[in-house]
Amino acid sequence: LETVCHDYAPKGVEFFYVYKALAHPETNGYVTPFTLAERLMQVKEAERRLGSKFTWLCDTMSNDLKHALGNAPNSEFVVDPEGKIVVRRLWSDPDQLRKDLASLVGAVDPPTPVSALHLNIVPPPKVAARGVVPRLKVPGPTKPLIIHPRESKTPYYAKLRAEVDEGYLKTGKGKLYIGFHMDPIYRVHWNNLAAPVHFELTPPRGVAITPTSGDGPKVKEPADIDPREFLLDIEGKEATQPIQLTVRYFACNDDEGWCRPVTQTYTIDLAVDPDGGWASARHRRPPSKGNRSGARGARPGRPGVRPPGGRGPAQLMARIRANDKNHDGKITRDEASPMLKRFFDRIDADRNGAITREEVREFIKNRGPSDSTPRP
Amino acid sequence: MLRTICGPILVVLLSVTVAAAQPVNRDGQGAKRAASGQRVTSAGKRLANEFSGKGPKIGDLLPDVTVYDADGKEFKLRQVKGHYTVIVSGCLT
Secondary structure, X not given: OHHHHHHHHHHOOEEEEEEOOOOOOOHHHOOOOOOHHHHHHHHHHHHHHHOOOOEXXXXXXXXXHHXXXXXXXXXXXXXXXXXXXXXXXXXXXXXHHHHHHHHXXXXXXXXXXXXXXXXXXXXOOOOOEOOOOOOOOOOOOEEEEEEEEOOOOOOOOEEEEEEEEHHHHXXXXXXXXXXXXXXHHHOOEEEOOOOOOEEEEEOOOOOEEEOOEEEXXXXXXXXXXXXXXXXXXXXXXXXXXXEEEEEEEEEEEOOOOEEEEEEEEEEEEEXXXXXXXXXXXXXXXXXXXXXXXXXXXXXXXXXOOOOOOOOOHHHHHHHXXXXXXXXXXXXXXXXXXXXXXXXXXXXXXXXOOEEEHHXXXXXXXXXXXXXXXXXX | OOOOOOOOOHHHHHHOOOHHXXXXXXXXXXXXXXXXXXXXXXXXXXHHHHHHHXXXXXXXXXXXXXXXXXXXXXXXXXXXXXXXEEEEEEOOO
């Protein structure tokens, strides 16, 4: 997409990214912002990580533009000089966009390759240890609830995410997920030398929640950024009032040299937040015995036998290598599937126009456990 | 660069689970992808159906919505006129 911008901006085409509500909160640690200022900080973070030449816009906190454009997470529109829409897509498609613009304003030939732009995608920040507190296993699909952080002079360094499972939504009896996630835009971490995170909640009349308080784990590492998560039992849907929740924790910012206690309160509506996104990273299936990749559909106890369509590194490697149609050990751009073409320049580290097994392995290794590196 | 800044996780992108259901008014790409044998997930179908019935259509003006620029100043979407403009929505995840 950046190459399309590079080629067609000189022809008078203007390019905007609209930064909107997170589609997959928790991926790479990013969490739903509570204020416009925080969403704008995420825009700056996206600019910093991508080095994009697009002009960035930021949707309102009530997600007006997302709703007005049809609620798609990655839609794409082309507007003519009169302001009328001439192209609309559910998902951005740079190849097709290039063809569209060629028909509208004339082709750019040859197109600029991604390698010519020397784009430098910066990894997400990691201010402290990660992976020291095991993630909570949440059974089945869940839906985010609408939460209201109370006004606080202290930023919400740790942000609450609350979800209920389908059992609760269908029958009024199920599970309530409560997670406190350190917001990476503040470059903060938990202070594990102090008391662990503690929460207390008050259910509304007609709703029972068990337990109503909890403490995070004691962690040996002095600092980390893993979420503190709790799975509670919840029963009763006839609430007219929200859940009240108070959380206490200690946060530190090493760059600014402070550690401080924080107490913050929320109300939680027992209503699904349609703009809350889906925490896909949390719902990924854990590794099973004999299948270190944890791929969906893999058979426990049969290492090396992994059906296609899984999501682990081995499956990813197999799927990418399946593009090697002439079996010469390399995948050229012509051989690559449309989907692989979108990743081609990130995988082709030496920019020689062919992907080798080693480059695929390096790409998979570097993408991290839940990489969704922002991609213009 | 990659196709989306706010799509599914990378692995899901490569597995083409949701892309198969892409409706494209201009080029019918969704049907082309379905014909190629790529999987169409229920989530992708739902998104595609929702999108096809919502939002502005070809020939419509952009929504009359005020958003913000990267510095937090108000920006009226309908001020986008006078030249061809590409608008892509996305986020960090």
